[in-house]
Structures are given as C-alpha cells and as structure tokens.
Amino acid sequence: MKTRKNFLDWAFAQNHILENEVDQPRFYSIHEQNYMYGILARITKGSLDAKAFVEDFKGLENQRYRIMDERTIKEIDAVSQVGIAIDFCTQSDAQKRESSFLVNPDLTNYLVQSAFLWNDIENKNPKTIDAYYAIIPTFIDVAPKEICLTQLSALLLDIKDYREVFTYAELLELVAGAMDYEEKELDRQLLDFVTAQVLYYRTLLPIT
C-alpha cells in the first residue's frame, strides 16, 4: 500500500500530524481500518489546509476496502492462475515475445480514481491530477495489491475494455507508437512489465 505510506509521509512532512502521534505499524495494517480512519479524522480536525487532501485519500481508502470486502476469489482458482503465470515466466524471452494475451476482464472492477496523485510527493503536496490505480484483491488475508497507473502502467487503462486476443508484438507496436519510442528501445522494459503483470497481478492473462 504505497499510497498509504506516501500519505503518512506527506502528513508528517507538512506538519499535519506528529510522528509520535501515530502508531505506524497499526496505520499500515490493512486490518486496523478504524485506527487508520481515526488518524485521517484527527489530521482533518487539526489542519484546515489538509482537508481536501485527506478527503481525497479517504475516498481512495474507501475504494480499497470496498474491493477487499467484495472479493470473491477462490483460492484454488487463484493458485491455478499463478501456476499458469509461473509457467509463462519460465519461458525464454523469445518465447514470451511469441505469446498472446487477453486482458483480465476483472480489471475494470479494480480501477479506482483519486483527484491527487499519491505516488509523487517528495515533501510537497501531491499533484492535482486525475490519478488512477488498480487495487487488486488477493486470495490470502493481506492488503490488496496496488498499481499506480502512470507511465508504462497507464497502458492498462488504454486496454482495459479490450476483449480480443492480442500478441506481444501488437502490444509493443501500440505502446511504442503511443509513447513515441522505437520498438527496440521499449522492448526490454515492456517485456519485464508484461511478465510482472502476468505473475503478480494477473491483469494480463497469457493464452496457453
């Protein structure tokens, strides 16, 4: 939950709350929901400047918990998907480049939005921008996985509704064109990105 850590770092840096006022392990625990919201309320109460930012972050957390509460993942199915993903990863780069994929249709259920970008702060206020994240539930009792949909990850927004099978080559051509890169320059980065998406997030499903 990088956004949660970034939020707290921002709150400390902007003096909206003191470090010794927050039990950080509790704040970062997905199971301490009430404690986390309590800290948000305290920050809002203590600082009018923080209000808009806290409300936005609270909205993000509301969406995180909604996705977590509504998840219907069966462990056996998830583990089977991981198995397919592991097999994909054992292929050579050349074999991966010959692969085809489908966008996971569940991806659209996992997209959330905020008015500030909670992944680009560095001791100042978060950028005001329509920020998108993928909050992806897991089959184990831990926090959902989180992807900030900027830079290369933003391509997930572009393809989220695509329901046809596509090849790696087609994806590379699409992304290179959109980012104005030569395919050769982008290939290594895209291949690593696709592999990570297949294995950790299952946003992209390899066709076997």
Added chain:
Amino acid sequence: MKFVQSFWSKPFFDDTFKNNWNFRHHGGFPNPFLFYCAWTYSCLSIKKYYPNLHLVTDDKGLEIFKDTLKLPYTSFSDSLNDLEDYHKGAWALGKLYTYRLQKEPFCHLDGDVFLFEKVLDPVLKSPLFCQSYDHDQYQYSEIHPYVHQYFENVPTAFEAELSDTIKYVNVGIIGGSAIDFFQEYTSKAFELIDENQDKLDDINTGLFNLYYEQFLLSNMLSVQKLTFASLYPKPNDGNAYNFAAFHHIPHKSQYIHLISHLKKTSEYLEQIVARLRLEFPDYYVRLRDYCQKKAL
C-alpha cells in the same frame, strides 16, 4: 558442507511491536500462517538443491517444525533452549548462537530465503561468505553512537568511524570454513548483549539486532582486512539488486530473500503461498489444517 537454519521462538511470540518490519513478531510476517508458509517453502526449496539441511531451534520450534509440520530437515537441535533468559527483542541472537555452534564449514540461511537453483555454489568454498553488501553507513548512524554512549563494556570490535568505505554486509546467507573467526565474532556479540541486557527495553531493538549481527561482522572484516565472498558480487548501493524478483525466475533470478518490508508485501506473499501449494501440496495441506485448527 552443512547447511543450517535457525528458529528462536521467543521473539516470534513477542507482540510488543506488531506489524513493525524491524521486529520479529510472527517472524516479521503479517500472521503466523504466512510465516509458516514462508518457512516451509524456504526449507523445501533449499533442501531440493542442498539436502544436508539442519534446523537449530528450541522446544517450541521442534513442536512446530518437526512434530507438526514434519519438515524434512536432516537433523533437529533444541540448542536454542539455552537462550531462554535472553531478551525477547534480541531476535538475531538465535542466529548468532547457531553460528557459534558450528564446528565445521557451514552455510546458514535465513527462513525468508528461497532457492531456485544451486545458486550458492560459487561462494561455498570461501573461508567467509555472505549474501551481499553495501556502503550505506547511515543505516547505523543512530544506533552506533547510542550504543557507545549508553552501553557498558562495549567490546573494541564495535569501535569504528562510520565510513562509506566499509562493506556493510547482509547475512541472508552467511558461512564459510573460518570457524575461529565465527567463534570470535559471535563471542563479541554475546559480550555486548550479556553486559547490557538491562538496556534493551529502552532501545529500538529492531535496529540494534542489525547492529550486533551485521555491523559487527562488517567492522571486524574491515579491521582485520579479511576478504569475503559475496553471492551478489557488486555492492547493493541504492538497492541495485532486486531480491524479490519472482518474475525473473528461473533465468535471471534463482535467489529470493524477503528482506524487511518485503515480508509484508502482498505480491510476494501470494507467490510464496501459491508456490508452496503448487509444488509441495502435502506440506501445504498439513500446514493449512494446523493453522485452521489453531485459528492462526
């Protein structure tokens, strides 16, 4: 060569600093089930490539890993019962005591290390080896002066000018044939602890553990001008290496170490549980049933 892992149960059950990745409540994992999954997968992944794997633990560890989970260690030792009276925050003591017990060339691996090939072969013949190193002196910048100011009878082996020329080691794996050196190193660590147990309630024991385990070793190697082999040959400055590159297994990654906050990262925890279930289903079922029965 003898391969060994160690589990001291006292820190595991200490919930003083829950969810803090510098401490070892539930082994630093979010809950016991995930810790046991990780430990089991660690043991089984190591055993696949280095079968001569032993566990040094205590009575509670034997009950869990030997009697209940039935992990296939070559031998089990209850020697860590000797640490019963030590402070629960000093979680690295179990590892140091285990190093001290070794009388032949050995390789100790942490319980959050996973192997996907005989990846350790390049370093095993060295007199001294570790996982990796960096030049980050700042990780010790608070604890080092604190110990020298407030602790008593600090061994000279801890004296140092923090510098970015020192190689600060990470001991995800550690070992070698320099048994005399390991005896000296571990005795200095215990000297510090034995003289200052009463101070440990006032200190960030998370960082302190890294200090007497890794800083002490780094400093002794530097002062004695000893070379050591590193599994990762170049310095890990600026986190140059990704120790959790599951997506690069098996071609570009054959070693995983879930260092500090990585033990709480959902992406990697999922990988551990899924891989354990896929590759070793009997062990997974036994572990799952135990945890469900105990409501862990």
